[in-house]
Amino acid sequence: MDAPGPRLHIPAGVHRSGVTIVQKKLAASFLLVSFLCTVVAVAVPRLQPDPVWSPALMVCLDLAIGLGGAWLVSWLVVRRIRALASAASVISKGDLTQAVAVEGADETAELARAFSTMVGSLLGVLKEVREGAESIHESARSLSRTSSEVNAATEGIAEAAHAIACGADTQADDVARTSTLTRDLTGSVNRIAESARSVQEAAEDAAARANAGAAAARRAAEGIVGVSNAVNASADAVDGFQGQADEIGKIVTFIVSLADQTHLLAINATIEASRAGEEARGFAVVAEEVRRLADHVRGFADQISSVTEEIRGGSHSIARSIRDGVRAAGEARELVDRAAASFDAVLDATRGTTERARGIARGAEEQRRLAGQVDEALERIVRVARDNARGTEETSNATLGQTASMQALSAAAEDLARTSDHLKNLLATFRLRD
């Protein structure tokens, strides 16, 4: 069982492969102690406490031994490191003239020795740096001066180029605007063409509808004619029927007049019979019978007459309504004809409209084409102008860029100068031997 030994907090950054001497020392010490302890523990059974307390005692013992050992070692090491640390701190404050004491031959002494070399080389480098910084500062300063001059000249070119570019831009803008106008024009022409096309479509649609309507009207007219013929036929039939009813009426009138005459005849016969005396009694009776018969006939005839009147009235109204129907059909026919006529008129109109719309569309097309051409021309112009402008811009930009880079250079130079100044200043903080 390898009991965990005491932990060491070794500061980071110090890492080397291989085992240092220190470490070998530490390890040897630690192992000895541990061994002793363990022998003790095993050899002395009586020293073995109860199971619970004894491991704990072991651990505590281990710990105590271990810790004690660790502290001892570390104290030895730490004393040296602390001394290094305070030297480093002074160096960090800029004093590179501080010497580091080297003591011993172990690793800490190696450390101290390396440290001291390092400080020394560092000091040499820093001196070189300081010198370089000084020269840089000088060059920087002259560079800055030159760049300023160039800058100024470049700015003048840039401005001129910019002006050109702007002019080119303006032209390009104008052209662009014209182009835009043309495009607008084209656009509206397009819209007109569109409308014309839609009108045409609408007109064709209307034409189609008108055709359909006219066809329907004609069909309706034919249908009405058919109806009208049928109604006329019925009217004729009713007329015929009415004629028959009239015939009946005439016959009935005749019968009635006959009955009336018979009635009177019978009365006159009775008169004559009364004059003829007794022998005519029988005749008088017959005459009376005839009179009664005539009255009956009259009664029946009246009935027939009233029925016939009803029929006639009925057929009159039928005939009338048929005639009304015929008339209505005629009127409807007229309306239909008129509708057909107006459909035809519409058709004519739409045909005209369609023609005109097509004309407009064609014109629009033509215009669009022309506008397109104009547009292209304009585009070319624009492109050329733009190219010019861009060229000029580029020149300008280039100039500007140049200027800009000049400026950047200048700025960089300035920056460099500043940095070198800053470096110098920094270096100035370090106390160097010289």
Add this chain to the structure above:
Amino acid sequence: MDLLYFRLGAAPYAIPLERVAEVAPAGPIHPVPLSPPAVLGLAERRGRPIAVIDLPRLLDREPAGGTVAHVVRLASPLDGAALWVPSEISSGTGTPAEAGHASIDGRDHLVLDTEALVKRAAAPL
């Protein structure tokens, strides 16, 4: 007795058949200027003119309208005189009742005196 009977308005009248020559439907009447007011005029009957007397007027009845009218031509001795009767006429037998009336089919009719009527009609008024 044998009678000719008819109604004028609501009143039933009768004429003895022996006083009657003929009953005919009323036809056109030609007025006679200066004739007595009860004479409607002349009508043609069997090729001869007969004088038509306004019976309703003589009997103080309203002149009837309507379409039915007969001319009752009287027999001898009143040949040529005729009574205008604006109603239907029938003939039949009646039983005499008092005061110039007769009952026909149970209804009471006033029997007219044709001679008196014609004489009255001749009066200028």
Add this chain to the structure above:
Amino acid sequence: MDLTPYLDLFVAEARDHLGAACELAGSLGEGEARDAALAQLFRHVHSIKGMAASMGFAAMSALAHDAESLMDRLRQTRAVPEPGTERVLRDALACLERMVDRAERKDAVDDAERAALQDGLRRLLGGHPARAGAAPLDPGGSAGPARAAAGPESSGCFKIAVIVRRDRSFPAVRAAIVIGKLARLGKLVRIDPPMAALRTGRFDGRLAVTIAAHLPARALAARVSAVEEIETFTMVPVEAPRSRDASAPVTASLRVRSDRLDALLEDVLELMSSLGRIDAAGREIETTRRLARRAYDALVEMRLVPFEVASQRLSREADALSRRLGKGAAVEVEGQEVKLDRSLLERIIDPLLHMVRNAVDHGIESAETRKAARKPAVGRVRIRVARLASRLSITVEDDGRGLDPRRLKQTAIERGLLTPAEAVRLADPAALSLITLPGFTTAEETTEVSGRGVGMDVVKTTVEALGGRLRIESRPGRGTRLELSLPATVALVQTYVVRAAGMSFAVPLASLGRMASMDDHSTTWRDGRRYWNVGAEEIPVWALRDVLRLHGPAEGRGGMVLIGEAASGATVGIEVEEIVGRREVVVRPLPPPVSGLAGYSGAAVLDDGGIVLVLDPANLPLD
């Protein structure tokens, strides 16, 4: 005058009367029925008597008279007749029949038979026997009026075979018309087919007529060819048939009862007016109408007889009476040709006879008295017949002693017909009418021809029953005038049709003087009356519409004036608005109750059934 055309009618009528009389005589019955039968019998025989007398058959007439007397006696006495009375009566009737037959054949009468019968009758009557064999040889008993069919005045006998036009309707009627027309050309001795056959309507278009014509052959042929209905004809002279040829009927005649004739006339008139009412035009109707018109005309003509028939008898009576009474009286007849309705003539013949008899008997004075009064020796009895529109005027006028109103009144008082007081009040002209009072006429011995119980009262009632008026005028010492004014029952009158206030009137030509047009220049107004100046005359003018109180709208140009004579004799003018034209119409008297309306002479029924009033301008109520 040649009465032979009337022989057929006489024979037909006489036979009818005799037939009816014989039937009645066969069964006279009892009581009331017997009286009625006797009365009818009396009437039949009376008619026969009159007809026989008209035809100049005195013997027949005498026999009839006696028979009549017997019947009258029977009727009046109601006594149980002597046995055999009825048999005698029947025998008398039979004899009369035989006499009629003989007359038809124009044979002589068997006088012996007649005389025997008359004796028998008179014996029954208690009268004196008839003079046998002394019956005046007058035409009645002998061969009579029949002359030889081929007499001196006829130019020959011809047989005419006629084909009647076949393309027209009613061929049988046309044949009858042809016969009628041929009858005017002479005496139709024979007609084949007989009229009876034609009446049944069977006629094949062929007609054969034997005619004893008045005319020479060529004229006859011309007249025959002028007959429209004849398509073709042939004419052949034949021998006149012998008068005693009794085997074939002399002529065929139509036997028609007069009342049937009347009825036929009425029917034809009605037919005409019905035709007028038919609207449909057509040739057929026109033809029928013309036919009807012709038939009507023919019938009317058959009804009408010239007054001559009566006047002959009147003349004879007057002559006979005047001879018997030893007076000189001549009878003049004016208007013999005026045609009267037969029935009218029949009914007034008796009154006329009485009037004539009175004129001769009481009116004409003796020759000495006349000479003393410086009158012509021969008295004059003038009978005048005139026709005016539908009125007939028969005047019997004598130039005798006239009627003395005073004496009349006296007689009336004597007879208890008048009180003295009334007599005083009675004016002279009115007194003349006293003679018409019943019972005024003195009972006189009845003679052969005077009517029985026919006094002036009966004359008056008869005339009035016929719708006529009797007017008596007289100038004492100068003469008497009796005027009968009768409505002619059938009269064809020429008129002018005029219009006023939208109404038409007919004005008889006879009552018009003249017509003229009056323009305003020639009229003057005086005292509210308009006068028209024509030459020297100033004629008062009345507008017809004012006279008749008409209110219709005025038509025409107006200003047409009819000028005629008023009742007063003055010339007056009647203004009408329009003159339509001439029209021949049948004027009929206005019926009661307007029969007495002044200003009208009647009414006419036109062809189309319309009525037009016929004016009597003389009697219009002009105020």
